[in-house]
Amino acid sequence: xxxxxxxxxxxxxxxxxxxxxxxxxxxxxxxxxxxxxxxxxxxxxxxxxxxxxxxxxxxxxxxxxxxxxxxxxxxxxxxxxxxxxxxxxxxxxxxxxxxxxxxxxxxxxxxxxxxxxxxxxxxxxxxxxxxxxxxxxxxxxxxxxxxxxxxxxxxxxxxxxxxxxxxxxxxxxxxxxxxxxxxxxxxxxxxxxxxxxxxxxxxxxxxxxxxxxxxxxxxxxxxxxxxxxxxxxxxxxxxxxxxxxxxxxxxxxxxxxxxxxxxxxxxxxxxxxxx
Amino acid sequence: xxxxxxxxxxxxxxxxxxxxxxxxxxxxxxxxxxxxxxxxxxxxxxxxxxxxxxxxxxxxxxxxxxxxxxxxxxxxxxxxxxxxxxxxxxxxxxxxxxxxxxxxxxxxxxxxxxxxxxxxxxxxxxxxxxxxxxxxxxxxxxxxxxxxxxxxxxxxxxxxxxxxxxxxxxxxxxxxxxxxxxxxxxxxxxxxxxxxxxxxxxxxxxxxxxxxxxxxxxxxxxxxxxxxxxxxxxxxxxxxxxxxxxxxxxxxxxxxxxxxxxxxxxxxxxxxxxxxxxxxxxxxxxxxxxxxxxxxxxxxxxxxxxxxxxxxxxxxxxxxxxxxxxxxxxxxxxxxxxxxxxxxxxxxxxxxxxxxxxxxxxxxxxxxxxxxxxxxxxxxxxxxxxxxxxxxxxxxxxxxxxxxxxxxxxxxxxxxxxxx
Numbered sequence: 001x002x003x004x005x006x007x008x009x010x011x012x013x014x015x016x017x018x019x020x021x022x023x024x025x026x027x028x029x030x031x032x033x034x035x036x037x038x039x040x041x042x043x044x045x046x047x048x049x050x051x052x053x054x055x056x057x058x059x060x061x062x063x064x065x066x067x068x069x070x071x072x073x074x075x076x077x078x079x080x081x082x083x084x085x086x087x088x089x090x091x092x093x094x095x096x097x098x099x100x101x102x103x104x105x106x107x108x109x110x111x112x113x114x115x116x117x118x119x120x121x122x123x124x125x126x127x128x129x130x131x132x133x134x135x136x137x138x139x140x141x142x143x144x145x146x147x148x149x150x151x152x153x154x155x156x157x158x159x160x161x162x163x164x165x166x167x168x169x170x171x172x173x174x175x176x177x178x179x180x181x182x183x184x185x186x187x188x189x190x191x192x193x194x195x196x197x198x199x200x201x202x203x204x205x206x207x208x209x210x211x212x213x214x215x216x217x218x219x220x221x222x223x224x225x226x227x228x229x230x231x232x233x234x235x236x237x238x239x240x241x242x243x244x245x246x247x248x249x250x251x252x253x254x255x256x257x258x259x260x261x262x263x264x265x266x267x268x269x270x271x272x273x274x275x
Numbered sequence: 276x277x278x279x280x281x282x283x284x285x286x287x288x289x290x291x292x293x294x295x296x297x298x299x300x301x302x303x304x305x306x307x308x309x310x311x312x313x314x315x316x317x318x319x320x321x322x323x324x325x326x327x328x329x330x331x332x333x334x335x336x337x338x339x340x341x342x343x344x345x346x347x348x349x350x351x352x353x354x355x356x357x358x359x360x361x362x363x364x365x366x367x368x369x370x371x372x373x374x375x376x377x378x379x380x381x382x383x384x385x386x387x388x389x390x391x392x393x394x395x396x397x398x399x400x401x402x403x404x405x406x407x408x409x410x411x412x413x414x415x416x417x418x419x420x421x422x423x424x425x426x427x428x429x430x431x432x433x434x435x436x437x438x439x440x441x442x443x444x445x446x447x448x449x450x451x452x453x454x455x456x457x458x459x460x461x462x463x464x465x466x467x468x469x470x471x472x473x474x475x476x477x478x479x480x481x482x483x484x485x486x487x488x489x490x491x492x493x494x495x496x497x498x499x500x501x502x503x504x505x506x507x508x509x510x511x512x513x514x515x516x517x518x519x520x521x522x523x524x525x526x527x528x529x530x531x532x533x534x535x536x537x538x539x540x541x542x543x544x545x546x547x548x549x550x551x552x553x554x555x556x557x558x559x560x561x562x563x564x565x566x567x568x569x570x571x572x573x574x575x576x577x578x579x580x581x582x583x584x585x586x587x588x589x590x591x592x593x594x595x596x597x598x599x600x601x602x603x604x605x606x607x608x609x610x611x612x613x614x615x616x617x618x619x620x621x622x623x624x625x626x627x628x629x630x631x632x633x634x635x636x637x638x639x640x641x642x643x644x645x646x647x648x649x650x651x652x653x654x655x656x657x658x659x660x661x662x663x664x665x666x667x668x669x670x671x672x673x674x675x676x677x678x679x680x681x682x683x684x685x686x687x688x689x690x691x692x693x694x695x
Contacts, residue, residue: 004376004377004378005366005376005377005378005381006374006375006376006377007363007364007366007369007370007374007375007376007377008370008373008374008375009369009370009371009372009373023409025406025411025412026406026407026409028406029402029403029406029407030403030406032403033392033395033399033403036394036395036399037392037394037395040394105390107386107389107390108389108390108407109367110367111367111383111385111386111389112365112367112383112385112389112390112407112408112409113365113366113367113381113383114407114409181302181303181306182302183302183303183304269368269369270368270369272362272367272368273290273368
């Protein structure tokens with residue numbers, strides 16, 4: 001009950017992680033707040049979470065599937081697109097949300113103490129809600145095309161975890177940098193737009209020539225998206241994962257996360273002085 | 276040692292002040308551009324490339340101890356380091372040197388209603404704000420009804436806070452804060468908001484919290500009356516140092532008389548020391564008696580003038596000078612400001628000005644009074660504020676009979692025999 005807190009310069013303590021646990025309720029509340037206000041004063045409300053990915057999926061199917069006639073791996077092209085659209089939208093939303101989260105909560109940062117990690121993390125949780133909602137579209141598509149996934153679907157939680165870790169890692173970096181350098185406010189939308197085309201969202205990564213695939217896997221989202229496809233499409237799709245590329249992507253994802261936490265912790269103490 | 280809850284040792288905090296820009300954040304371009312700019316000087320090996328920032332110690336080697344259940348007031352002029360101290364104690368920012376040991380949970384109220392979100396209803400905001408201030412969901416639930424009753428917003432619980440009047444949201448904010456259960460409360464001038472009745476209620480609640488529940492309270496205020504009422508011990512900060520610490524009686528009276536010019540005049544030398552912002556500077560404040568002499572002793576029967584000299588460096592539309600006259604207990608006797616209607620156009624120009632305010636004779640009672648001068652653009656921004664800059668004494672020279680009260684206006688009495 002009575003615990004002593006020591007406030008000192010440059011103290012990177014165990015205390016922090018204890019605090020993080022102690023403030024878990026604040027974490028729920030912040031996420032809850034952002035979910036509540038997300039679609040306030042909109043006419044169709046939560047439907048926005050469904051409409052945006054759905055329309056993007058249609059456009060991609062028409063452009064890449066019908067006009068460019070890219071291979072569909074024997075699956076209906078909408079399902080091919082959507083199985084990648086899910087993780088990508090989640091990644092993009094959390095990146096956008098968490099990179100701006102600290103600035104949007106500047107008044108909190110300068111007035112109350114709590115472990116700052118809570119803020120960008122809760123932004124990721126908010127995007128997760130959208131992710132879960134748009135997952136229903138995928139179920140709808142599967143029913144429409146009578147598509148039955150096989151056992152690989154059971155690995156889906158693992159892939160979701162990879163995407164969460166990737167979004168957190170990138171989000172922490174960008175959130176922390178954004179406090180000091182507001183350039184990132186402009187860089188982030190660009191990363192998101194750019195990433196949509198260099199990640200295998202509208203097409204299958206099997207169209208990338210073999211000799212470039214390892215290089216292609218330097219994009220951490222490539223591994224995550226391919227994993228998603230593999231789990232959802234099962235044996236019908238890319239029957240096997242491209243292992244070297246996959247491992248490279250996963251290693252990069254965890255590296256991104258670890259360095260993100262490290263950098264965030266490093267600059268966190270000066271947030272209140274800079275924001 | 277056993278009941279020391281806060282122990283502060285040699286606490287120091289350094290800030291960098293960037294001279295080029297006011298913004299605390301920078302863009303990558305600036306960083307790169309600055310690096311490039313300094314390359315030639317570095318190549319020439321010159322040492323005189325002066326840095327674009329200055330060091331500023333907001334706190335320097337501050338040490339003190341607070342025992343459990345103490346109510347400590349922190350006073351000092353603007354920029355003395357009060358807010359920095361509170362920010363360090365509440366862990367918002369880190370000290371540069373020194374350490375603090377805190378025993379128990381700390382709740383910091385540097386603002387009322389931190390984190391309120393306009394789109395959320397009153398009910399939702401109570402939970403959110405409570406969580407932000409460190410309450411658990413269970414605690415909030417338990418105290419929910421009390422909070423609502425204290426804030427007097429029962430009818431509007433399910434209305435979004437953006438539709439609240441500002442008074443209502445302030446009440447709600449304070450109500451949540453007042454029901455915190457942390458052992459140590461850090462309060463920064465939150466009482467300066469809301470109407471008089473609510474302020475009184477807040478002060479009462481704070482008193483209650485400290486007295487009956489034995490919690491430790493840190494209270495920062497410019498309002499000496501509030502400090503005097505609430506705190507037993509007072510720490511006086513000046514330029515980042517503890518100038519004095521002790522019981523309220525000693526510290527407050529010394530604080531008010533020290534530093535305050537007792538000669539009836541205060542002149543600032545030309546230069547950066549002038550209080551104010553870039554576009555506005557105070558040059559002098561003085562008191563002239565009926566004959567135009569500078570003095571600080573005024574005959575109660577005679578009128579006198581408060582004279583303020585200031586300089587406008589950049590055109591300032593409708594900038595106004597205010598004066599506030601207070602007693603040494605911190606009670607405001609009156610305040611007044613320049614009338615702008617007459618010389619509106621002149622005021623915008625650059626130049627030096629002298630404003631005089633005439634106080635009629637036969638108004639103030641025998642006592643010491645303090646003058647605070649303030650400059651600002653009404654409803655837009657405040658430019659400068661110097662508290663208690665001059666003290667003056669009203670002497671009741673001729674009248675033997677002393678009257679009570681802060682003022683003793685000359686009032687006309689007529690008495691006649693009634694013809695019934």
